Amino acid sequence: MQWMVPHNRLGEMQLHVLDSCLKKQNGHNWIRGFAGSGKTVLLVHAIVESLTKNPNMTVCVVVYTHALKDLVSTGIPDHLGSNIPVMTYHHFRNNPRHYDLIVVDEIQDLEASVLRLLMEYSKRLIVAGDENQSIYKQRVSTHDIEQILSPEKHKLEVLYRLTQALRDIVRTILPNSLIEGARISRMADVQVTLAHASGVISEIQWVWQQAKRFARQGDPAAVLLPKRRDMRSFIDHVCTEEGIAHPAYEKDERGKIDYDIVNAYLRKNDVALRYIGSSYGSLAESDERPIVYLMTYHSAKGLDYETVFLPHLDEGVRFWRDDSALERRLFFVATTRSRRNLFMSYHTSQAHAFVRGMPKDLLHKIDCTVRNQAEDEDNLFF
Numbered sequence: 550m551q552w553m554v555p556h557n558r559l560g561e562m563q564l565h566v567l568d569s570c571l572k573k574q575n576g577h578n579w580i581r582g583f584a585g586s587g588k589t590v591l592l593v594h595a596i597v598e599s600l601t602k603n604p605n606m607t608v609c610v611v612v613y614t615h616a617l618k619d620l621v622s623t624g625i626p627d628h629l630g631s632n633i634p635v636m637t638y639h640h641f642r643n644n645p646r647h648y649d650l651i652v653v654d655e656i657q658d659l660e661a662s663v664l665r666l667l668m669e670y671s672k673r674l675i676v677a678g679d680e681n682q683s684i685y686k687q688r689v690s691t692h693d694i695e696q697i698l699s700p701e702k703h704k705l706e707v708l709y710r711l712t713q714a715l716r717d718i719v720r721t722i723l724p725n726s727l728i729e730g731a732r733i734s735r736m737a738d739v740q741v742t743l744a745h746a747s748g749v750i751s752e753i754q755w756v757w758q759q760a761k762r763f764a765r766q767g768d769p770a771a772v773l774l775p776k777r778r779d780m781r782s783f784i785d786h787v788c789t790e791e792g793i794a795h796p797a798y799e800k801d802e803r804g805k806i807d808y809d810i811v812n813a814y815l816r817k818n819d820v821a822l823r824y825i826g827s828s829y830g831s832l833a834e835s836d837e838r839p840i841v842y843l844m845t846y847h848s849a850k851g852l853d854y855e856t857v858f859l860p861h862l863d864e865g866v867r868f869w870r871d872d873s874a875l876e877r878r879l880f881f882v883a884t885t886r887s888r889r890n891l892f893m894s895y896h897t898s899q900a901h902a903f904v905r906g907m908p909k910d911l912l913h914k915i916d917c918t919v920r921n922q923a924e925d926e927d928n929l930f931f
Contacts (some may be wrong), residue, residue, distance in 0.1 A: 589851060592621075608633050613850070674698060722880055739890060749861070763855070764839035825844050857887040864901060868883075
């Protein structure tokens with residue numbers, strides 16, 4: 550999966566932050582920046598340059614989700630990868646070891662006790678995170694990070710991933726976020742598409758057909774859904790569309806669906822859809838063939854794709870059951886996973902309130918019912 554930016558393509562601000570982090574050999578560093586500012590890319594470069602200067606240094610990477618663990622692993626050069634463990638914070642908490650340097654991505658997802666444990670087991674921490682992307686309860690606040698680490702803070706204020714239209718759209722979701730004043734760099738601007746379908750089946754058919762068109766080898770497309778329970782229906786509709794039986798949904802030792810079995814079934818039947826998240830699926834598979842990844846909003850955190858689809862943005866849908874602030878931040882995370890093309894869709898009489906609050910002049914609206922599909926495809930923006 551093509552996501553890592555080489556050193557010679559880093560922006561001026563990114564180079565300055567990277568240099569500042571590497572110069573500080575004592576104490577901790579905190580890279581702050583909104584979605585699309587390149588935090589994860591800088592963390593990987595910090596690892597590579599630290600080991601280049603000191604090959605005997607012990608380094609590990611701690612992240613929150615298995616999907617982000619998978620992504621970071623693909624960004625570390627092969628000659629270093631075997632020497633740098635990349636793990637979830639659950640794994641580190643259960644098996645702590647001492648390291649010269651621990652690198653932490655999405656720090657706002659950690660509990661304060663885990664952050665203290667990381668500091669106890671490392672000589673130095675380089676962490677990255679964005680408080681506007683905090684989507685779990687009872688996790689570290691900005692105040693907690695400052696109190697526990699006393700870090701040197703570095704701020705990234707240029708968007709290297711999101712387009713201008715997307716920035717203008719998502720700031721209606723979190724109107725007081727730091728992304729409000731973000732500068733845009735090097736990105737061609739494209740419109741965001743909002744598609745309306747006559748029903749759920751028609752919507753899934755359209756999303757699947759378009760996602761397959763945009764998926765490329767080494768550059769997968771992604772379909773993001775709010776909850777894991779939504780996955781089975783989407784997969785079943787895709788299987789029907791592809792003319793195969795629905796997969797068997799066997800349970801793993803945790804009593805949850807074993808998506809390794811589901812993914813193996815889809816692979817065997819040459820259906821280019823894979824579930825990824827909770828240790829299931831692999832981003833590396835998209836390097837071998839065009840793949841459409843199916844994920845929850847939570848699992849997509851920290852990842853980005855050239856093309857992202859957000860279906861079922863229907864009136865009355867809740868992304869989080871009992872916390873409106875978390876619900877907004879979760880939807881903000883979902884809408885900022887796209888590097889270029891974002892397709893939102895719904896099948897009720899009107900879209901979700903968050904979508905209705907977006908600038909109408911920045912949304913390319915289409916009808917994605919089956920009878921108009923050919924016409925709509927001619928009007929898509931690439």
